[in-house]
Amino acid sequence: MTGAAHPDFRALARIGAAVRERLSADPSVRRFPEERIELYAVESFLGADECDRLIGMIDAVACPSSLIDDKDWPDYRTSCSSDIDVWDDTVRGIDARLAALTGLPATSGESAQGQRYQCGQYFQEHCDWFDTSAGYWPREKRSGGQRSWTAMIYLNSVDEGGTTDFTRIRLSVPPLAGCLLLWNNAQADGTPNPWSMHAARPVVRGVKYVVTKWFRARAWR
Numbered sequence: 001m002t003g004a005a006h007p008d009f010r011a012l013a014r015i016g017a018a019v020r021e022r023l024s025a026d027p028s029v030r031r032f033p034e035e036r037i038e039l040y041a042v043e044s045f046l047g048a049d050e051c052d053r054l055i056g057m058i059d060a061v062a063c064p065s066s067l068i069d070d071k072d073w074p075d076y077r078t079s080c081s082s083d084i085d086v087w088d089d090t091v092r093g094i095d096a097r098l099a100a101l102t103g104l105p106a107t108s109g110e111s112a113q114g115q116r117y118q119c120g121q122y123f124q125e126h127c128d129w130f131d132t133s134a135g136y137w138p139r140e141k142r143s144g145g146q147r148s149w150t151a152m153i154y155l156n157s158v159d160e161g162g163t164t165d166f167t168r169i170r171l172s173v174p175p176l177a178g179c180l181l182l183w184n185n186a187q188a189d190g191t192p193n194p195w196s197m198h199a200a201r202p203v204v205r206g207v208k209y210v211v212t213k214w215f216r217a218r219a220w221r
Helices: 009-024 048-061 089-102 137-142
Strands: 039-042 080-083 113-117 123-126 147-154 164-166 171-173 180-184 198-200 203-205 208-216
Touching (some): 048 080
Antiparallel strands (some): 123 198, 164 171, 164 198
């Protein structure tokens, strides 16, 4: 896909540059030493009490995860997902802190989603950007357009397995309670970054909990 063919590429290039500059000036943020993807970590982004509260919220409403195109691909994504309460004080606090960290407007953020991976569950290799040739794209275009950045917070450490693997660059990140992973889904020119393809590897022992928030090129609605 060329930049000119992508409806949000100019906005994504501007957003990427602004967030990159902001994160590079923050001493609490560590960038992974990989040039092909902008991938950052912030340890202890959430405290233990916040993580425990979010885990309880996820367990209360968890249901089988689905795919954006609503297709039934057996054994592709076996986790459970949760649309957690956007008005909860803990959730609102996370939204505010992510906006302050990245400089991204809160209005561009989708509602935070919780995910639970029990023993043996996983999510195969996938991307977070939208396929603009897919049938779902007109709906997503009206809802804020292409995804820019992904923020994913580990809520617990896992006894074994459950890594987030960036499959095209062979980089594996183990779960660490309270740690934020943040990555740009676009390249510097605003086109989708194929190196951001990733997978949630199977949990071998224990249960894995994460909260994910995606940001759009425009206001999400």
